[in-house]
Amino acid sequence: MNIKELFDTPSELMDPTASKSAVVLITRIRLARNLAQLPFPGWSKEAQRRQAFDTCLQAVTSLPQMKRGLSFAIEELNDLEKQMLVERHLISRELSQGKAGAGLVVSRDQSCVVMINEEDHLRIQYLRAGFVFKKVWTAINALDTELENRIDYAFSPELGYLTACPTNLGTAIRASTMLHLPALVISGQMEKVVRAVNQLGMAVRGLFGEGSDASGSIFQISNQTTLGETEEGIIKHLTGVLNTIVEQELTAREKILEADAAKLFDKIGRAYGILQNGFLLSSGETMNLLSLIRLGADLGIFPEGQRAVVDRLFIECQPGHVQHAAKGEQDPSQRDLLRAEKLRQEFTRMPAPVFDKADR
Amino acid sequence: MNIKELFDTPSELMDPTASKSAVVLITRIRLARNLAQLPFPGWSKEAQRRQAFDTCLQAVTSLPQMKRGLSFAIEELNDLEKQMLVERHLISRELSQGKAGAGLVVSRDQSCVVMINEEDHLRIQYLRAGFVFKKVWTAINALDTELENRIDYAFSPELGYLTACPTNLGTAIRASTMLHLPALVISGQMEKVVRAVNQLGMAVRGLFGEGSDASGSIFQISNQTTLGETEEGIIKHLTGVLNTIVEQELTAREKILEADAAKLFDKIGRAYGILQNGFLLSSGETMNLLSLIRLGADLGIFPEGQRAVVDRLFIECQPGHVQHAAKGEQDPSQRDLLRAEKLRQEFTRMPAPVFDKADR
Numbered sequence: 001m002n003i004k005e006l007f008d009t010p011s012e013l014m015d016p017t018a019s020k021s022a023v024v025l026i027t028r029i030r031l032a033r034n035l036a037q038l039p040f041p042g043w044s045k046e047a048q049r050r051q052a053f054d055t056c057l058q059a060v061t062s063l064p065q066m067k068r069g070l071s072f073a074i075e076e077l078n079d080l081e082k083q084m085l086v087e088r089h090l091i092s093r094e095l096s097q098g099k100a101g102a103g104l105v106v107s108r109d110q111s112c113v114v115m116i117n118e119e120d121h122l123r124i125q126y127l128r129a130g131f132v133f134k135k136v137w138t139a140i141n142a143l144d145t146e147l148e149n150r151i152d153y154a155f156s157p158e159l160g161y162l163t164a165c166p167t168n169l170g171t172a173i174r175a176s177t178m179l180h181l182p183a184l185v186i187s188g189q190m191e192k193v194v195r196a197v198n199q200l201g202m203a204v205r206g207l208f209g210e211g212s213d214a215s216g217s218i219f220q221i222s223n224q225t226t227l228g229e230t231e232e233g234i235i236k237h238l239t240g241v242l243n244t245i246v247e248q249e250l251t252a253r254e255k256i257l258e259a260d261a262a263k264l265f266d267k268i269g270r271a272y273g274i275l276q277n278g279f280l281l282s283s284g285e286t287m288n289l290l291s292l293i294r295l296g297a298d299l300g301i302f303p304e305g306q307r308a309v310v311d312r313l314f315i316e317c318q319p320g321h322v323q324h325a326a327k328g329e330q331d332p333s334q335r336d337l338l339r340a341e342k343l344r345q346e347f348t349r350m351p352a353p354v355f356d357k358a359d360r
Numbered sequence: 361m362n363i364k365e366l367f368d369t370p371s372e373l374m375d376p377t378a379s380k381s382a383v384v385l386i387t388r389i390r391l392a393r394n395l396a397q398l399p400f401p402g403w404s405k406e407a408q409r410r411q412a413f414d415t416c417l418q419a420v421t422s423l424p425q426m427k428r429g430l431s432f433a434i435e436e437l438n439d440l441e442k443q444m445l446v447e448r449h450l451i452s453r454e455l456s457q458g459k460a461g462a463g464l465v466v467s468r469d470q471s472c473v474v475m476i477n478e479e480d481h482l483r484i485q486y487l488r489a490g491f492v493f494k495k496v497w498t499a500i501n502a503l504d505t506e507l508e509n510r511i512d513y514a515f516s517p518e519l520g521y522l523t524a525c526p527t528n529l530g531t532a533i534r535a536s537t538m539l540h541l542p543a544l545v546i547s548g549q550m551e552k553v554v555r556a557v558n559q560l561g562m563a564v565r566g567l568f569g570e571g572s573d574a575s576g577s578i579f580q581i582s583n584q585t586t587l588g589e590t591e592e593g594i595i596k597h598l599t600g601v602l603n604t605i606v607e608q609e610l611t612a613r614e615k616i617l618e619a620d621a622a623k624l625f626d627k628i629g630r631a632y633g634i635l636q637n638g639f640l641l642s643s644g645e646t647m648n649l650l651s652l653i654r655l656g657a658d659l660g661i662f663p664e665g666q667r668a669v670v671d672r673l674f675i676e677c678q679p680g681h682v683q684h685a686a687k688g689e690q691d692p693s694q695r696d697l698l699r700a701e702k703l704r705q706e707f708t709r710m711p712a713p714v715f716d717k718a719d720r
Contacts, residue, residue, distance in 0.1 A: 262697055266639035269704075273633025277713060279626035337622055344629075352708075353637060 001070055001108065003081055007324055011088050011110035012129050014312040022298040023246045024131035025178040025218065025311060026089065029140050032163045032172040033122040034154040040164040041117040049101025049117050056116045059150040060105045065112055065143050074102040080329060083320030089127055094118055112143065119164045133175065133235050160227070171231050175238050176222030179245060182295045183252035185217040193245060200241050201225050216287030216314060221245065265355045268296040276347035281340040286317045301353045313346060361430055361468065363441055367684055371448050371470035372489050374672040382658040383606045384491035385538040385578065385671060386449065389500045392523045392532040393482040394514040400524040401477040409461025409477050416476045419510035420465045425472055425503050434462040440689060443680030449487055454478055472503065479524045491537065493595050531591050535598050536582030539605060542655045543612035545577040553605060560601050561585050576647030576674060581605065625715045628656040636707035641700040646677045661713045673706060
């Protein structure tokens, strides 16, 4: 398998058979780990970073979880390839801009990836479609244990795992989900939700993490604190908060339907019409239109199976994926044409909205 | 035939078999005439207006052109019926608000209407789909001659036909067309065109005449001067100006296609998608979307036959017609729902846009 084959293979996030829930798109956990015998990447000289890369690469590729996986030094990848890895949520923007010694190992099914020489020597990440913290925690915990047998982690009996940034110290875990919250956005409640979530010690970010915007009404919510609690405790606390937000989103949907269903149906119908017939579609507008289609599928306006189509398009309509499909770099206006062409084809196959089913 | 049957019968403007041209929607001529023996309606007492009504009604209904036609006193009509007559371009807004003695006679095919006690005792009007001044002039001239045999017109050998407003004096003719000028609107040239047309002694108005807006990029262009020239001279002069405007519109379309076809296709595709899938459509937005569909038909993006569908919908989507179809008065938000429902049905039958044919 080479990188082309990787991109030609849908990840679980794009897989139509993966289970799809109405609000939680993706569950993700990442652990930050560092080598005991070398300075953190930010303090390393190039030779030390390369040494860390070799040590980590050898250990990670030998894991059973990475059997038939792929590994790359960032230097080997072109801009488009790096962008596509970001769009699949496999690597961070930081890693994609990484210096010599930065790289990654990705499992064959693209559910597990280990970034090397990002902010820490190792950033281990698992991601799965749906609201599945137990499954993801079991998987990443097993991998971490195996890796600890191969690598001497920087660890303090008092502080726990040592990390480049003190906010990650201790468990060095970040558990997060991508939530699709269109009704909270439409009804203008997101600001209130963000404030409440922050007060509970959780962070809210956009689709592509820190500093990105919440296009498509997709928000990433994760724990902020890593110290003084067990991993299980952190996940349990986060899960409680997430359940409340899911509840609020579902209530907001019902309220909108009660107060002004026609206005919501109009938004959803127009989104379908534009996606099926538009000729120029930017990635930002596309995300917002797809968001309305996903909401329509949740409300029974489209068949349930269309949720998976939307989730795949969330990724395939990103700029990198659009260019990959066109076999080369394209300027933005050309991308908007190509994206609209792809969407016209996809939406010709999507059944027309049926509003009666959602109407009460 | 009663008024319900009149409304249930499409006028030529709504008839799919009527010939449809790319820019000129409707040709219309109206003549203002007054009775010699009574004061103009604005100066009349009610009894005089009623007397004028009776005299005119008797003369007009006896015309062969009005055989099996319909006549009404404005007082007999409810608000919705009056509104629908305006929407079919059969009567003016002024007449619909007319006092006792105001009324109309309409021919069975709805191509000819005589308004009684509007600004003048008689306003004779012919209207036909397409750019057909010769046909319309021949018809209205014949009717006027027949009527002159039955009625003593107010006429001065020096000034010609006498009218309530001096701007109509002389020939008392107003010849006009409804032009569909989307490319001149999109390319921001309409202001320039209006200025030039005004300087040539012509007036530019919106879809429903004086003071109405040009929704749907539809403009009514007519002669301003009525004195010192023959009717044929006025029509010839107007036809020359109209030919130039049609030319400019067609050139503007080509320029847009050359400069940025994708942007235009995008507008047209989105219009189709929204009309086919929207759930709330105001009459203003609908006119503008339908305008883009008509342009699409002109450019080969939709089959040519769809022009007639658009022209019918231009009328059937007006507030009065929407309420008539729903069998009663409806508030505006209910109308927007009903209009969108009708359009969803209509556009499910309309073939999807094919952009290749327009692409050069």
